[in-house]
Amino acid sequence: MADPTTVPTPTAPAAKPAAAKPVAPALREFGEIPVLQPGSMAGSKPYVANEKIQEAIGFPGALVEDWHDRAIGKMGELLGRYRSLQVFMDACVHCGACTDKCHYFLGSGDPKNMPVARQELMRSVYRRHFTLAGKLFPKLVGAQDLTRELLDDWFNYYHQCSECRRCSVFCPYGIDTAEITMAGREILDSIGYGQKYGNEIIGKVHRIGNNLGLPGPALEDTLLGLEEDVKEDTGADVKYPLDVQGAEVLLVTPSADFFAEPHVESLIGYGKVFHAAGISWTLSSKASEAGNFGMFIGNYEQLRKIALRIREAALELGVKRIVVGECGHAWRVAYSFWNTLVGIGAGGKDPFAIELQRQLDPRYKQPMHICELTWDLIQEGRLKFDKAKNDHRIITFHDSCNVARASRMGDAPGGQFEIPRAIIRAVANHYVEMAPGTTHEKTFCCGGGGGLLTDELMDLRLKGALPRMEALRQVVDQQGVNFMATICAICKAQFSKVLPYYGHKMQLVGGVHQLVSTAIRLGDG
């Protein structure tokens, strides 16, 4: 009758002082559910945003004096604004189906990282203030007041959730902890208790145009350099155009693609695809960021404001198609939210939507993922490859959370799994799948998503990566996998950092269009 025996994790570390060098936890023998280690991650928290960063995006500069009442008020406001939050507060039955599904719990054993417990940090306060039972019999129903201690727990543990939605796959009612984490962060921001990393980035997008703060001229320079490199490498005049009026395709890609490794290899790949297929395209210095950290802080206004840049760039440049590069959360925002937020998509009957629809080509899905574009071209026979050029690679594919559980590609559900894999099989000979239960909609988060890709959270990131690293270790050892392809900029950055701690080379991770770039025939040169 009992669940699989819980076994103590051999090197279960106690809460570490911040100064100690983080180490990767040991791989589990048989994927055991950890014994609970209460408080083991209580010390893990990101840097708090300073006044300048907070005020730049319209939040109080520091924790306000009446934070308690403001927080409860904000909670009430959000409950009325989002059905998801209201239903998820009410529907949970504490069944525990979610408890062993979160990578941060599996890697750390801290019970507050069990999705239901993470939700309960907020639900206990919801019950206290918004339900009859919680007002009358708090101890009976697990209701509690929002003390300063609990508020700090909110800050700590709502930054130990990457908003990956894995829990929502298994909950009988589809309760999505990500929605609660987003609400938690939105409440925290509204009382002046924000996260430095994410909020600083949002400020940069508004001021400069992208997460990395790369200004237009620097971007132009980078792209020219890229053109030279590719010309030298392939002999072909592959272009990486910027702000070209009247181009057919506007490509919006994560800013990391412009110079980070391995990201830039995918950018090179996109250019080669457009070149080989003869499609005119452009990047935009205004819309030089696919990423949208507004989603991570659950703030609709920021989410929309950042997305608006894409719409404006598309209108200014007069493009016919909008295509998104290899970025996980950006694809979720583009696919699931752009139509709602800024009218990029079909079906809108209002003037705002029609203005853009009239310009865009209705024969294509708007927006489109670069993988959808490439796969369509492959199916039409417009791209040719030398698959043998990828023979030195034994490839596996890591499904990124936001793509797997919060988006689609192609016409049928599940296209977001099939299309990247189909591309890989079209450009390479050796493909291996990781263990079922760790891929597709059950994929394990890389551990660095949702605004957690920061140095001060390295211990958390290492622990969160554990389940994915276990699945990877299996295919590396048993089938010689030496390349894990993924289509998310955060996954690529997280894995590059984390792989060496687990005994792999950082070059083991790369992009799907990196593989395309290796094998594609360019015609001239």
Place this chain on the structure above:
Amino acid sequence: MNHAFAALFYFATAVLVAGVAARVLLWWKAPAPLKIPTTPAPTTTGGVALRLARELVFFESLFRANLWLWACGWVFHVGLALVGLRHLRYFTEPVWGLVAWMQPLGILGGLLMAAGLAGLWLRRWAVQRIRYISTPSDHLMLALLLLIAASGLAMKFVFHTDVLAVKRFFIGLMHLQVLPLPADGPLVVHLSLVALLMLIFPFSKLLHAPGLFFSPTRNQADDPRERRHQAAWAARLDVTKG
């Protein structure tokens, strides 16, 4: 005592119906401004109906989560459904054909209910991480349901009561008449506990039952590129820049 129970059941019914209606109305009115179905998800409304039906009938997501939990939970709910169907005989005259036919299944239902609940409660105690997340109300809810099942089964197998009189009592209530109710201990316990369940239903996690149908991660079609999904308050933002 007859009048006390009559009043109790009228009150409990009113609270149950009004309470659940109020909560459903709250969920109905709350906007769902963004498309957030857990993908892969159906792309059409028909597909969504099927997805919800699979959740309702087979507990599909729970099945994928944990086999033991699914077994205990599903068996309990199947038992509950059978018992519920069998009990319709107390509120309908003549008894509907299907209900008459499935009477023996209802007994099995009672046993399945008890077995499922016992399994769920054992799990709450025996599994560390489930113990951690359980509030007193979680345990009490299981106790309440088990006592209802046990008192019902006790009347079926040991302490027989005058079921015809019970039926006359409830049909009487439906016609605003108070007729005599047998004063047997197990019956009083059973009916009192059922009334308690009705009273607490709208204020408890039992709301998960209607709640499933309002969960945006399950009830939304995955067609954000094909249709422009907009809540009223979000549409108002379209006219301003930034």
